[in-house]
Amino acid sequence: MQDLELLQDGLALMALGMGVVFVFLTILVISVTLMSKLIGRYQPAPVAVETGKKASSSSVSSAHDDEVMAVISAAVHRYRSARRR
Amino acid sequence: MDKLVTLWEGSGLYNLELGQAAMILVGLLLLYLAIYKKFEPLLLVPIGFGGILANIPEAGLAISALDQAIEVAKPAVLQQIAAALGATLDPLANAEAWRESLKVIAHDGVAPDQVRAARDIAIGVGYSNGMLYNFYKVAIGSGIAPLIIFMGVGAMTDFGPLLANPRTLFLGAAAQFGIFATLFGAVALTSMGIMDFSLNQAAAIGIIGGADGPTSIYVSSVLAPELLGAIAVAAYAYMALVPLIQPPIMRLLTTDKERQIKMTQLRPVSKLEKVVFPLMLLILVALFLPDAAPLLGMFCFGNLMRECGVVERLSDTSQNALINIVTIILGLSVGSKLMAESFLAFETLGILGLGIVAFGIGTAAGVLMAKLMNLVSKMPINPLIGAAGVSAVPMAARVANKVGLESNPHNFLLMHAMGPNVAGVIGSAVAAGVMIKYLG
Numbered sequence: 001m002q003d004l005e006l007l008q009d010g011l012a013l014m015a016l017g018m019g020v021v022f023v024f025l026t027i028l029v030i031s032v033t034l035m036s037k038l039i040g041r042y043q044p045a046p047v048a049v050e051t052g053k054k055a056s057s058s059s060v061s062s063a064h065d066d067e068v069m070a071v072i073s074a075a076v077h078r079y080r081s082a083r084r085r
Numbered sequence: 086m087d088k089l090v091t092l093w094e095g096s097g098l099y100n101l102e103l104g105q106a107a108m109i110l111v112g113l114l115l116l117y118l119a120i121y122k123k124f125e126p127l128l129l130v131p132i133g134f135g136g137i138l139a140n141i142p143e144a145g146l147a148i149s150a151l152d153q154a155i156e157v158a159k160p161a162v163l164q165q166i167a168a169a170l171g172a173t174l175d176p177l178a179n180a181e182a183w184r185e186s187l188k189v190i191a192h193d194g195v196a197p198d199q200v201r202a203a204r205d206i207a208i209g210v211g212y213s214n215g216m217l218y219n220f221y222k223v224a225i226g227s228g229i230a231p232l233i234i235f236m237g238v239g240a241m242t243d244f245g246p247l248l249a250n251p252r253t254l255f256l257g258a259a260a261q262f263g264i265f266a267t268l269f270g271a272v273a274l275t276s277m278g279i280m281d282f283s284l285n286q287a288a289a290i291g292i293i294g295g296a297d298g299p300t301s302i303y304v305s306s307v308l309a310p311e312l313l314g315a316i317a318v319a320a321y322a323y324m325a326l327v328p329l330i331q332p333p334i335m336r337l338l339t340t341d342k343e344r345q346i347k348m349t350q351l352r353p354v355s356k357l358e359k360v361v362f363p364l365m366l367l368i369l370v371a372l373f374l375p376d377a378a379p380l381l382g383m384f385c386f387g388n389l390m391r392e393c394g395v396v397e398r399l400s401d402t403s404q405n406a407l408i409n410i411v412t413i414i415l416g417l418s419v420g421s422k423l424m425a426e427s428f429l430a431f432e433t434l435g436i437l438g439l440g441i442v443a444f445g446i447g448t449a450a451g452v453l454m455a456k457l458m459n460l461v462s463k464m465p466i467n468p469l470i471g472a473a474g475v476s477a478v479p480m481a482a483r484v485a486n487k488v489g490l491e492s493n494p495h496n497f498l499l500m501h502a503m504g505p506n507v508a509g510v511i512g513s514a515v516a517a518g519v520m521i522k523y524l525g
Contacts, residue, residue: 003276009284010272014265017519024373024515025258025508031365032251039357 100142104425112136112423115318124325128298128416132318135420139217146215147421151200153215154207155187162210163187169203170195217421220414225306225313230415231299232383237408238299238510239363239387240400242478246504248358249351252458253470253501257508259454260474261516263294263447267439268520280435285309288520290436293320294443295513296327296477302419303380304517307525314422315433319440327480330441331448331472332488338452339468344492346459346467348501356392363388366511370518376525377518384514447475451505473502476509 093099115133119126139147145156154162160180167174167183172190174183191200214222224230247253268291274280275287282290289305289312301320305313323330336344363385370381390400422428455471469489473481482502489498 003278006272006284007276010269010287013284013288013520013523014269016523017265017268017516018262020374020519021258021261021512021515022255024369025254025512027373028366028369028511029251029254031369032248032254032362035361035365036248036251036354036358039355039361043355043357 095143097142102142102425104429105140105142107429108140108423108425109137111428112140112420118322118325122325125321127412128321128419129325131413131416132321132420132423135217135417136314136423137420138417139421139424144215147217147221147424148215149204149218150207150212150214151191151204152188154210154212155184155191158207158210158212162206165206166191166203169206170199215421217417221418221421224411224414224418225302226310228303228306228379230411230418231303231306232379233403233411234299234408234415235303235380235514236383236387237403237411238478239384240391240404242384242388242391242507242510243503244359244362244388244392244507245354246351246500247507248354248362250464250501250504252462253504254508254511255458256451256454256471256474256505257476257510257512258474259471260447260451260505260509261295261512262450263443263445263475264291264513264516266446266450267291267294267443270442271435271439274435274439280432282432282435283309285524286312288524289316290439291443292316292513292517292520293323293436293440294447294475295509295516296320296324296444296447296475296481297510297513298324300380300476300513300517302415304520307521310422311427312432312436314419314424314428315436316440317419318423319437323440323444324477324480326441327444327475327477328484328487330444331481331484334445334448335452335469335472335485335488338449339456341492343456343459343468344489345496346465347493347496348467348470348498349464351500356394359392360389363392374515374518374522376522377514380514380517381511384510444475448472451475451509455505467496467498467501470498470502470505473506474509474512476506476513478506478510479503481509482506 112133112135115129115136118124119129119133138144143157145153148156151166154166158166160183163180163183164174167187167190170187170190172187174186191203268287271280271282271287271290272284275282285308289301289309292301292304293316295301298317298320302313302317305316309316367382367385370377370385387400387403390396390403451471451474452468453471454474455466455468459466459468467489469485470482472488473485475481482499482505485502486497486499489496
């Protein structure tokens, strides 16, 4: 008789446990989907953000870019002349 | 000559009991599996070694001061202890019989303040808690070590694949069926009279099917500390065996065509989503399942440290140095539970058997759930990734990937399988919370 009770308890715990796990993870799925949608709407996609940053920074520092180009070409020149030797 | 006899009677060989010898062999077997077969060596080396230490005769490394005193103290001290415990010793019996009866009394239905008084006597005459006993009390008795490990696991987990395809959470949920089916199995074995498990013990055994070491240790330390040694050993041994246990079940339940299903590329996930996710999970736990808060709270904390990007040092420590330190102490503490009298029981065989069944059922449930989802959803889902729903990160995901590659050498499922894999960690922590709520 007591065994039957134990069996029933086990079955109840099994149903309750599986139920809670599924309900909780379902809520999690819904909230994750909602969160992703919200973030996607209010914050542009990460790729877009990066290009935006680049565009804004490049206009400010075109003089800087020229300097970098000069340095690079000097380095290439050095390297080539060194190899020829 | 007398001194020689004393020396001989104090030696390990003279005092070695059969059970202890057997457990030392078990410890050596665990070390062999860890060192030569590479079975979860990070845990099985400390566990195996701790098991050997715990069974050194007369050293009493894994027992409390009181037990130590009962085992070796002089008869006068035994009488004092008996008086403190409110027990009377049969004056006709010899000291050995006194020790036996005191051992039973001290562990069974004596008021806590009496036990405390007896312990004070034992400490007063110079006995102290064994080293491993102290490790166990601090690391597992308080519940700290598994939780810190969980924090480290959180700091190592990338939720990107899960966030890109949140529906894989269902696979992690389905695979938890292994836990509850095993719980029911243990209860059924009891009611058939084959084994003798209480509901608490059955729940602690079932959690092996969660394939998550720290969760298993945490749950069994709360629900069934007496089975902790066997449960931890089974959990880690089977986690190491995942590449052998899972593939036959996966092949049995899927057709070759299903195994070749290609899944669509995962979308990139923004940093903000990754930062928000642990916080959101924490709030959901707070709202719906406070009993899972210790496990999932530490998990979320570790993950937030990883993703927020401003506490690089803390994240690094919890992933490396801290988790390593805690693993050593946790392993030795688990080893301390491998004492002969508690481990060498018929029940241990039952736990080992049920544990492997738990893994099998969990795998099967995950695969079947993936097949079901494939029927109703537009996006194709390869059923193999369902098997990764039993946590065992990242081993189970690698197994899914490997079995997938066998059918189609250009089909890489690893990233897709990581989603259900980390979902399984959340799922088993939720299952643990439910069981602790219901039974604790």
